[in-house]
Amino acid sequence: MSLVAFETLELTFTSRPAVTAAVTKGAARVMADLGYAPLLEVRLPNGRRADVMALGPRGEIAICEVKSSVEDFRCDRKWGDYLPFCDAYFFAVAPEFPTDILPVEPGLIVADGFGGAVVRPHTPSPLAPARRKALTLAFARLGALRATGV
Numbered sequence: 001m002s003l004v005a006f007e008t009l010e011l012t013f014t015s016r017p018a019v020t021a022a023v024t025k026g027a028a029r030v031m032a033d034l035g036y037a038p039l040l041e042v043r044l045p046n047g048r049r050a051d052v053m054a055l056g057p058r059g060e061i062a063i064c065e066v067k068s069s070v071e072d073f074r075c076d077r078k079w080g081d082y083l084p085f086c087d088a089y090f091f092a093v094a095p096e097f098p099t100d101i102l103p104v105e106p107g108l109i110v111a112d113g114f115g116g117a118v119v120r121p122h123t124p125s126p127l128a129p130a131r132r133k134a135l136t137l138a139f140a141r142l143g144a145l146r147a148t149g150v
Helices: 016-033 069-075 129-148
Strands: 037-043 050-057 059-067 088-093 107-112 117-122
Touching: 016 037, 016 050, 016 059, 016 069, 016 088, 016 117, 037 129, 050 129, 059 129
Parallel strands: 059 088, 088 107
Antiparallel strands: 037 050, 050 059, 107 117
């Protein structure tokens, strides 16, 4: 009788919602580290929902779109719909995400549940003053409502 040795491959199975939650938390922490005040799940005037929207110290607005998997990215081609509502746009992905499949125009944040880093800067695209004012007011109102639990 011979013994056959099997190498065990350690696999980590993480659900897509868990990856999304971790990357979202890490991206929000990155934005806070950069001096932005982030809010999660922000509805935009065009009906889209920004995963992370953040207001900077000089009134600049950044949006991070979280991509939890390659399938999530390939099925979701709406990222251009966010651009008219921010000065800075980023994809936020987990460390194991194959970043070479992402477009090069947006910035890139690689994050996990503890934090992350901007690995590719965004291309600045300043908002029109009237749109900035409307978005800033809506952002402030949303933050106040959430803070009071309303």
